[in-house]
Amino acid sequence: KVQHSSAIKKKKGRRYCCGYPISIFFIVVNEFCERFSYYGMRAVLVLYFRYFLLWDDDLATSIYHAFVALCYLTPILGAIIADSWLGKFKTIIYLSIVYAIGQVTMAISTIHDITDANRDGTPDNFTFHIALSMLGLILIALGTGGIKPCVAAFGGDQFQEHQSRQLNTFFSVFYLCINAGSLLSTLITPLKSVASTLMVFIAGSGMYVKTDPEGNIMWSVCKCIGFAIKNRFRHRSSSYPKREHWMDWANEKYDKLLIAQIKMVLKVLFLYIPLPMFWTLFDQKGSRWTLQATTMSGDFVSILISTVNPILILTLVPIMDRLIFPLIQKCGLNFSPLKRMTVGMLFAAMAFVSAALVQIEIDKTLPNFPSSSESQLKVVNTYSTTLNVTISPNEHLLIESFGSSADYVTFDHQDITVSLNTNPVITKAFSLIKGGRQTLIIPSDPTVMRDFVLRHGEQWCEFSRKFGFGASYTFLIPSTVFSDDCESITEVEDMKPNSVHMALQIPQYFLITTGEVMFSVTGLQFSYSQAPKNMKSVLQAGWLCTNAVGNIIVLIVAELGKLPKQWAEYLLFASLLVAVSIIFSIMAYFYTYIDPAEIEAQVRKEQGLEPEEMEKETLEMEEKDEDQKNEQGVKQTKI
Numbered sequence: 001k002v003q004h005s006s007a008i009k010k011k012k013g014r015r016y017c018c019g020y021p022i023s024i025f026f027i028v029v030n031e032f033c034e035r036f037s038y039y040g041m042r043a044v045l046v047l048y049f050r051y052f053l054l055w056d057d058d059l060a061t062s063i064y065h066a067f068v069a070l071c072y073l074t075p076i077l078g079a080i081i082a083d084s085w086l087g088k089f090k091t092i093i094y095l096s097i098v099y100a101i102g103q104v105t106m107a108i109s110t111i112h113d114i115t116d117a118n119r120d121g122t123p124d125n126f127t128f129h130i131a132l133s134m135l136g137l138i139l140i141a142l143g144t145g146g147i148k149p150c151v152a153a154f155g156g157d158q159f160q161e162h163q164s165r166q167l168n169t170f171f172s173v174f175y176l177c178i179n180a181g182s183l184l185s186t187l188i189t190p191l192k193s194v195a196s197t198l199m200v201f202i203a204g205s206g207m208y209v210k211t212d213p214e215g216n217i218m219w220s221v222c223k224c225i226g227f228a229i230k231n232r233f234r235h236r237s238s239s240y241p242k243r244e245h246w247m248d249w250a251n252e253k254y255d256k257l258l259i260a261q262i263k264m265v266l267k268v269l270f271l272y273i274p275l276p277m278f279w280t281l282f283d284q285k286g287s288r289w290t291l292q293a294t295t296m297s298g299d300f301v302s303i304l305i306s307t308v309n310p311i312l313i314l315t316l317v318p319i320m321d322r323l324i325f326p327l328i329q330k331c332g333l334n335f336s337p338l339k340r341m342t343v344g345m346l347f348a349a350m351a352f353v354s355a356a357l358v359q360i361e362i363d364k365t366l367p368n369f370p371s372s373s374e375s376q377l378k379v380v381n382t383y384s385t386t387l388n389v390t391i392s393p394n395e396h397l398l399i400e401s402f403g404s405s406a407d408y409v410t411f412d413h414q415d416i417t418v419s420l421n422t423n424p425v426i427t428k429a430f431s432l433i434k435g436g437r438q439t440l441i442i443p444s445d446p447t448v449m450r451d452f453v454l455r456h457g458e459q460w461c462e463f464s465r466k467f468g469f470g471a472s473y474t475f476l477i478p479s480t481v482f483s484d485d486c487e488s489i490t491e492v493e494d495m496k497p498n499s500v501h502m503a504l505q506i507p508q509y510f511l512i513t514t515g516e517v518m519f520s521v522t523g524l525q526f527s528y529s530q531a532p533k534n535m536k537s538v539l540q541a542g543w544l545c546t547n548a549v550g551n552i553i554v555l556i557v558a559e560l561g562k563l564p565k566q567w568a569e570y571l572l573f574a575s576l577l578v579a580v581s582i583i584f585s586i587m588a589y590f591y592t593y594i595d596p597a598e599i600e601a602q603v604r605k606e607q608g609l610e611p612e613e614m615e616k617e618t619l620e621m622e623e624k625d626e627d628q629k630n631e632q633g634v635k636q637t638k639i
């Protein structure tokens with residue numbers, strides 16, 4: 001629509017380039033920097049808990065998930081501040097400052113010198129470091145979460161009513177920037193970039209469309225809902241005529257426009273109830289799937305885990321937007337936002353089925369550990385000849401010199417007697433550990449072997465071995481080791497290396513990221529498009545809250561413990577998500593898409609009010625566009 005001689009045009013304070021407001025450039029770069037900082041910090045958080053604060057794995061993981069959940073709960077606070085009090089622009093500025101203070105506090109908490117009085121390289125006062133880092137994390141959660149719904153909604157505000165195509169593209173580019181930021185933060189040492197986030201955002205100050213907050217809207221909303229419920233309860237007798245919607249019981253006291261706006265928001269929030277389940281599966285990417293990767297072979301564990309999702313997002317978003325969705329539309333299929341989100345959930349469920357299949361493959365190769373009532377024993381022979389080892393009552397093993405039994409032998413009793421066919425026969429009784437694995441090393445015969453050391457005085461030899469992931473070895477070192485330059489060292493494999501390659505995880509990552517593109521990018525667009533003008537940030541916050549609840553479910557599931565078989569747990573989650581997506585699709589079937597601006601204009605008209613400035617501007621703009629189209633049509637006819 002914007003085909004002028006100069007690609008840039010200025011209209012009523014808005015400047016455009018190629019049909020897009022220039023101001024959104026600053027907003028997407030701001031999001032890029034913010035996510036760079038956030039994901040960069042998040043990537044090293046568990047390591048900080050584990051190796052600096054010396055917390056155990058469970059505590060480190062729980063605090064990590066609690067922090068992530070908090071980051072997706074604070075958007076409610078940010079949205080209330082923005083929509084009711086400061087407006088989005090000022091909220092972003094002030095909360096970014098809180099964010100920066102949080103990052104600095106966190107950085108200070110990592111300097112061990114502050115409390116390391118005895119200079120031994122470790123902090124002396126852990127309480128101080130823990131308190132400081134918790135304060136830092138709370139401030140960061142307040143900052144990152146608080147600005148998140150405002151940035152997305154503020155970006156959307158830069159567009160006009162008729163620019164829905166550009167608006168959708170904006171949200172896709174916005175999502176690309178999130179992932180480009182997170183990808184860069186894992187590849188480059190996480191520089192703290194909140195300061196640049198703030199500077200980029202302020203740089204665009206003169207170009208933004210800033211809508212003023214409309215008083216304490218959240219308080220009005222709560223009072224209005226409260227009144228509707230009370231009034232409904234007061235008129236519960238059947239003698240009172242029914243009203244179309246329960247919110248209509250607020251008609252006596254509250255403005256029709258406010259009631260209409262609340263109805264729109266509640267309808268969408270109701271639709272969001274099943275959505276946390278998607279995030280419950282998505283967030284396990286960072287926990288269960290990471291653990292799964294550690295039981296697989298391949299040298300790119302950390303790279304795969306931290307970069308595959310953002311890389312796939314960067315490729316899949318353009319493919320979906322430019323190819324798949326237009327193609328589906330060309331086939332005459334109506335792939336509406338809620339349908340896309342349902343399909344996104346099904347993709348996530350498929351990702352978990354794929355994870356379960358990979359797990360079954362892994363389980364086949366994992367060592368068979370003893371149950372709590374069993375014991376396991378492996379026998380290593382460093383004697384000079386092959387030995388016949390009898391373990392009472394009926395286990396016979398033939399073990400060659402400098403060899404071992406093929407695998408661990410399992411016993412359902414603990415007391416055993418081992419006999420060797422040496423001359424004279426040696427017999428010894430042992431008591432094995434319940435539920436444990438032990439190795440019995442038959443010592444060398446003293447006539448042939450002598451004591452040795454690997455490095456002895458001037459003598460030394462070097463040897464190198466490549467260890468497989470997940471394997472465990474015992475090395476048998478003969479006394480002749482120096483004369484043959486370590487050639488005679490024998491390796492006994494106690495535990496086989498992982499043999500299922502990590503590349504097998506790629507399908508599950510591909511499926512979950514395809515699901516994410518359909519679910520998350522669409523959800524972002526949908527939340528903006530279905531919200532009334534003065535509650536855009538609130539609905540963005542509602543959307544982000546689904547992620548927080550998803551994280552809390554992961555926390556609860558982790559605390560409750562796992563099913564005995566990991567693949568069964570994956571299948572359980574996949575089935576739960578399928579069930580939830582069916583419920584969601586039924587709810588979506590009954591949802592009617594709305595144009596909030598149109599409804600607001602209609603209510604205003606019914607109330608005999610003037611249309612709002614923005615609406616007037618949009619109408620003017622639309623009229624202008626119509627004129628332009630007509631003009632072009634005339635020109636083309638002439639040609």
Ligand SMILES: CC(C)C[C@H](N)C(=O)N1CCC[C@H]1C(=O)O
Pocket residue numbers: 039175178179182183309310313516520547
């Ligand atoms: C986990 C990835 C690094 C980022 C992910 N693809 C993503 O973009 N998001 C996950 C939660 C929502 C969204 C975000 O805003 O960070």
